[in-house]
Amino acid sequence: MNQYFRQAIIFAAILSFAVTALASSDAGRESVFSVGVGARSLGMGGGFTSIADDATSVYYNPAGLVILKNHELSFMHMSLFEGTIFDFGAWGFPISDKFGMGIGYMRIGTDDIIKTQNFIPLGTFTYSQSQWLVSMGAKAGKHASVGLTVKAVNQEIDNQSDYAFALDAGAIINADEHIRLGIAARDAIPPKLKLNSTEEQTPTSVAGGVALVNYPLSNNSQFSASCELEKSEDRSTKVHTGGEILFDNAYAVRAGYDRDNVSLGVGYVYRMVSFDYAYKLMDHVDNSHRLSVSVLLGETQKSLQKTEETESQKPTTGPVQYEFTKQFKFYKEKADDYYDQSQLDSALMYYRRAQDFEKDNQEVNNRILMIAEALHFQKQKGTVKPTPPPPPTSRTETVSDTTKIVQIYYDLSHSFYAKHYYLPALDLIEQILVMQPQHTEAKQLGTKIQIEIDQGIENNLRDGQSAEKSGDFSRAVEAYTRVLELDPTNANARQSRDRLFGRLSISEKLYLGIKQFEENKLAPAKGQFEAVLAIEPDNEIALNYMEKINKTIALPTTLDVLQADPVIWPLYLDGLKFMRDKQYQKAIEAWQKVLKAYPNSTDAINNISQARLRLDAAKEK
Numbered sequence: 001m002n003q004y005f006r007q008a009i010i011f012a013a014i015l016s017f018a019v020t021a022l023a024s025s026d027a028g029r030e031s032v033f034s035v036g037v038g039a040r041s042l043g044m045g046g047g048f049t050s051i052a053d054d055a056t057s058v059y060y061n062p063a064g065l066v067i068l069k070n071h072e073l074s075f076m077h078m079s080l081f082e083g084t085i086f087d088f089g090a091w092g093f094p095i096s097d098k099f100g101m102g103i104g105y106m107r108i109g110t111d112d113i114i115k116t117q118n119f120i121p122l123g124t125f126t127y128s129q130s131q132w133l134v135s136m137g138a139k140a141g142k143h144a145s146v147g148l149t150v151k152a153v154n155q156e157i158d159n160q161s162d163y164a165f166a167l168d169a170g171a172i173i174n175a176d177e178h179i180r181l182g183i184a185a186r187d188a189i190p191p192k193l194k195l196n197s198t199e200e201q202t203p204t205s206v207a208g209g210v211a212l213v214n215y216p217l218s219n220n221s222q223f224s225a226s227c228e229l230e231k232s233e234d235r236s237t238k239v240h241t242g243g244e245i246l247f248d249n250a251y252a253v254r255a256g257y258d259r260d261n262v263s264l265g266v267g268y269v270y271r272m273v274s275f276d277y278a279y280k281l282m283d284h285v286d287n288s289h290r291l292s293v294s295v296l297l298g299e300t301q302k303s304l305q306k307t308e309e310t311e312s313q314k315p316t317t318g319p320v321q322y323e324f325t326k327q328f329k330f331y332k333e334k335a336d337d338y339y340d341q342s343q344l345d346s347a348l349m350y351y352r353r354a355q356d357f358e359k360d361n362q363e364v365n366n367r368i369l370m371i372a373e374a375l376h377f378q379k380q381k382g383t384v385k386p387t388p389p390p391p392p393t394s395r396t397e398t399v400s401d402t403t404k405i406v407q408i409y410y411d412l413s414h415s416f417y418a419k420h421y422y423l424p425a426l427d428l429i430e431q432i433l434v435m436q437p438q439h440t441e442a443k444q445l446g447t448k449i450q451i452e453i454d455q456g457i458e459n460n461l462r463d464g465q466s467a468e469k470s471g472d473f474s475r476a477v478e479a480y481t482r483v484l485e486l487d488p489t490n491a492n493a494r495q496s497r498d499r500l501f502g503r504l505s506i507s508e509k510l511y512l513g514i515k516q517f518e519e520n521k522l523a524p525a526k527g528q529f530e531a532v533l534a535i536e537p538d539n540e541i542a543l544n545y546m547e548k549i550n551k552t553i554a555l556p557t558t559l560d561v562l563q564a565d566p567v568i569w570p571l572y573l574d575g576l577k578f579m580r581d582k583q584y585q586k587a588i589e590a591w592q593k594v595l596k597a598y599p600n601s602t603d604a605i606n607n608i609s610q611a612r613l614r615l616d617a618a619k620e621k
Helices: 003-019 039-043 062-067 301-312 319-340 344-357 362-381 401-418 422-435 440-469 473-486 491-501 506-518 522-535 540-554 559-564 568-580 584-597 602-620
Strands: 071-079 084-094 099-117 120-139 144-157 160-174 179-189 192-195 198-201 205-218 221-232 238-247 251-258 261-270 273-280 288-297
Touching: 039 238, 039 251, 039 261, 039 273, 039 288, 062 084, 062 099, 062 120, 062 144, 062 160, 062 179, 120 160, 144 192, 160 192, 205 238, 238 261, 251 273, 319 344, 319 362, 344 362, 401 422, 401 440, 422 440, 422 568, 440 473, 440 491, 473 491, 473 506, 506 522, 506 540, 522 540, 559 568, 568 584, 568 602, 584 602
Parallel strands: none
Antiparallel strands: 071 084, 071 288, 084 099, 099 120, 120 144, 144 160, 160 179, 179 205, 192 198, 205 221, 221 238, 238 251, 251 261, 261 273, 273 288
8 A cells, every 4th residue: 555545544544533532511721821822833723732843842842842953933923802912932943953942932911901999990900921931852762752841930910920830741753754643741740820819720731643744745735734632631622633735835725623613824935934824713702813923044953963973073183193194294295396397106106105194185196196197198108207216115016007007096996985986986997997807806896886876876766756755855855966976967866856956945955055065065055055045145144155165165175175076076087087088178178167166176277287288299299
């Protein structure tokens, strides 16, 4: 049975059972805040305990704060009856992938109540009840989260006031990709408020239910729904149920059944701001209007997590590292001197000595590659000039220049493979097999790399299609981008990525841009931020990162940066291929394209210089 169809049947069964549950007699008290918060949730019938994916989680279920991807501010204004006003505000924010926090404030109050004595007016007074909420949610395993909310409650009438503390608790279980279960105990430790001589304790209430979240209806629409039961200790069990259809991640229509009345709602997302409206049909009193506004701001939780991981992975230094750095610098400087004097064989030996101390230094690795190609070219032309022999090296050198080049290529291909730079590794292996077709180790490494590439393409295509069906377009774009890094010619991945990118929200584009920037993929990151600025020219986050990118590009660009750029690296490799095929003009054109993106790439500049020398020599002949 289709997975989504099975989920729909499960949800429908639970929904039918809950809606047909019979309520007992309905008498007694409950919290004045039981009307709920947030026009989005109220438009869906107030059943938000199991969804809880925005800042209103501080009220509905603090376990949902872990779900938040961005910092979010949410405000609501609601007119009740007889001039009573309900206001709510909350700030939810991610701390890491395992923790989220939130603070909130809510107040229900009636002002200008006429005070009389013996039917004589004596002025007016105010009655209000308010509470401050401080919430935290935390992961509790792979598929669950829990949360707590501490509340400071105040009740005030005329010149009398009292304060008390209360505690809420909640939990959420992700039973499936689209099925979520939630439960919350509000006022599990209830506040006790005393005005004059009368003490009042808020009844405890428990709400729980099931939600169908982000169920895809089509390529541009998704459906969310929930059904929950709420039981206050002094009242009968109540039903909250409803749904939401979201179109193009921007337009929403909602409907629900909230306790004993029907509710309707609409929503609109403009850039990083959400506007929501709910309308509830009420018995015996005027129908209720609810308005709320939510604003996304700050870095995403994934971006913060990435920053933490980057900081934790910074290498430490010590006496041994200092000595390695010193030796590397010494041999590299010697190699640079020989290279500048065109004594390439000596330069090669010293660069290889430097490589013993920093095997992953891409500047040295690239210079070794270029010198090996130059020596091979000179050998073919019979123009190799002897130079003074260098000191003995730590590696066993062979007499054959071809064997030297093959060994260099094989070492580099291993280095690229270890860093998951599969395409440049395969390119080097291809050159090895041109020179030594029976090179067994190169064949084995090439087969291994090709298997990993094929598996990576298959897994990422599957991930992209799954994310697209669930409406998670940001994750889908990331998956298709990874496919293109493994296979730049994959038309299916390119078309899917380009199609979905236009449907990403501003916050999702920013997240992708920030992630690509942190991975040194500057060209695609620049494209993300330019897309944001085309819609929102004054977006501060995009402007800041564009400034960082421009500063990075202005610095000398290392080969590491080029290799991490899925757009520019293939151009750089094309230049090397053209050089090997003696198509020097095409090599120059390829590296000039690299320089357009990275004007300070010394590797591209040096390669162009070498290509022009060879082109001139070829013309003279």
